[in-house]
Amino acid sequence: MRRRFVVPVLLGVAALVAGAAAGPRAMPPEEQLITAPGYRAQPAYADNGQEAADLRWLASGTVPGSGTPWQDMARWALVDVHAHLEMNGTVSAGPGGPWDHFWPRDGSFAAVALSRSGHPSDAASVLDRLARLEFDPAVGFQARYAMDGSPLTDRPRQSDGCGWVLWAIAEVRRDDDAGVPPSASELRDRCVRTLTGLVDGGRRLPPPSPDYWEVPVTRTSLGTVAPMLAGLAAAGRDYAATGDLEASSRTHATVARLATTVERGMGPGYERFGDDGGLDASLVVLLPPFTAEDDLPAGMVRAVEKALAHYQREASQPAGGVAPGVQWLKPGGASWTPQTALVALSDAAGGHGHAADLRLAWLDAHRTAHGSLPEKVTRTGRPAGPAPLVWTASLVVLTLAELDGTSASAAS
Template structure:
C-alpha cells in the first residue's frame, strides 16, 4: 500500500514538473504579462471615425519617407509611423505624445522623446520633430539633477512620482539634438543644449568622474552609478562635440574623452550594469555606434549581452540578471538592432527586425514586451520601440 502511494506521488510530481528528474522552469514561476492596450486602440471596430483617422495618418506618412520601403519590414515601418502620428495628435495644443497606448504609460519620457524626435527628422517630418524638441525645452528642469524621468503630457511635473529625477535624460537629449538636421531644430534647441551640457559637465566634473548614482532606464533606485546612466551622457557629449556650436564643441569633446577613459577604467573590462557586477544589460549597446565610435572592448561585451540576455520568447531582456520570466522586451531588442545596423552588421540587425516584425499586435503595432508564450504584452504601441525600428531601417537604407 505504501509503495502504491509513493508511486502515485512520484507520478504526480513528474507531471507537475513536466518531466521526471527535472526542476520546474524558472519561466513558470512568474505570471505572464498581457496586453495593456484595449483592442479599440486603432478605432476601427465599428467606429465610423476609424477609416478617416487611419486615412489621414497614411497621408501624413506619404508626406515623408518610409524607411525599409520595398523590404519585408515595410508594413512594420508604415505602422510605426502611423502610431507616431496618432500619438502626436496633441502637440498642436501643447500636449506631448504618450509613451504608450495604455493608462500607466500616459506620460512623456524625455528619453523616448529624444528618439521620437530623431525618427521624425530622419523620415522627413521635421516640423513635428522640432515640436518635440521644443516641448522638451519647456519642461521643468533641475539645474543639479536635470530632467525628471517622466512628465505629465501637458509638460508639468508629476506631483508625487517615486521615479523622480533621472540624470540620463540630458545625455539623450544632447545626442538627439546633435544628430538632427538644422531644419528640425527649433530656436529653443540652443538654450536646451546649453543647459544640458552644463548639467552633464556638472554631474561628471567635466568628465573627470562618473556621475552620482541615479535611476536609469530600468527606473529603480540604485546605490551605485550604472552604465545606463553614464553611457547616454557620454553619447550626448560626443554628439555635441561633433555637431554643437563652436563655443561648446571643444569643452564637450574634452569632457567626452575623459569620461570615456573613466568608464573603461572604472567599469571595464566587464562593462556590466555596475561595472564588475549586475550582469550585462542593454546599456552596453549605448556605447556602440551610432552613440559613438566602435571600440573592440565594448563590441565584445555587446555580443555577449545578446547571448546572456536572450529570453525563451526569442528577444532580449533589459539585462542578463533581469527576472527570468521568459519575457522579451522590444525596446532593448530594437536598440541592439539599431546599433547593429549603425555598426555595419546588417545580418544581425535584420535578424532582430524580423523577430520584432513577427511579434507585432494584430493591428500592426509594436508592443513593449513579448511574453514567454510569444504573445504581445504591455502597451502597444510603445513609441520608443517604434522610433528605434524606424531608425534601424533608416540606417539600413542604401546610400543615395
C-alpha cells in the same frame, strides 16, 4: 493632434519595473496585451477619416524600409509614433494608463524617428517641448512629465535624460536644420552644463541615479553614464556644426576625460555597475549610432563590442528576444522589444545587416493583430504589455533608416 485614449490600469503590470527577488523561479501567468479602447483592433481603420489623414501624413515624408519585407511594420510604427504626439510636442510612451506620460528618453527617440522619416516640424515640436520642461540645473529632467508638460515628482529625477536629449538634437540637426527649433540651442547648453557638472568635467563618474530600468540604485550604472558620454560627444559635434568651435573643443575634452574615467571605472567587463550587476542593453549606447568613430578609445570600443556579444547570448529569452539585462529580476521569461530593437539598431549601424534583419524579422513576427509593436513578448511568443510602445516603434524606424543608408550616422 494626438488621438486621446483611456485604458484601465491592470494589476501587476508596469513599465520596466523589477519584480521578484532572485531565487527559485516559479513561472507566473503570462502578461496580457494592453491597448486602448478605440485604438485599432486590426490592421484596418474604422470609417472615421483617420486613414486618409494618416496616409497624407505618411506621404508628406518618407517611410524607411520601403520596398523591403519590413515596409508594413515601418508604416504602422510611424503611424503609432504620430498618433501619440500631442500638438504641444509631448509624446506619450504608450496607450494610456501608466504610459500616458512624457519621458525625455522616449521623446528623444521619437524626435529622431520623426526627423529621419522626413517630418522635421514634428521633430521640432518635440525638441521645443523638451526645452520648456521643468529642469533642475544640478540634476536635469524629471523621470517623466504629464502630457501637458507639468512635472511628475513620484519618481526620482533621472540624470541620463540630458544625454538622450543632446544626442537627439545633434541627430535631428544632421537630418534637417528645420527640425531644430531656436529653443534647442539653450537646451543644448543647459544639458551640457548639467552633465559636465555631474561628472566634474569628466574626472569622475556621475552620482547614482535611476536609469531606463527605473529602479532605485546605490551605485552608478552604465545605463546612466553611457547616455551622458554619448550625449556629450554628440553635443561636441553639434557645436562644431553650428560654428561654436570653442564650445566644441571644450566639450570634446570633457568627453575624452570621461571616456577614460568610464574605461577605468566600468571596464574591462562593462557590466551594469562595472564589475558586477551583469551585462545589460546600455552597452549599445557606447557604440554607433550613438557614438561616432574616435569618440571613444579603440580598446574601450573593442571591450564593449565583446561584452555586447556576450549580452545578446546571455540575455536571450525563450521567445527569441532579449531581456533588458542578464540579471533582470522580473520573472516570467518575457522578451522586451525596446532592448531587442536597440540591438537591431546597433547591428545595422555597425554594418551587420544580416543580424539586424534577423532581429527585425522577429519584431515583425510578434506585432499585435492591429500591426503595432508591443512592449514585451511572452515566453510562449504572444505580444504582451502596452501596445504600441513608442520607444520600440521609434527604434524600428531608426534601424530601417540605417539599413537604407539614409540616416545621419550612415551618411557621415
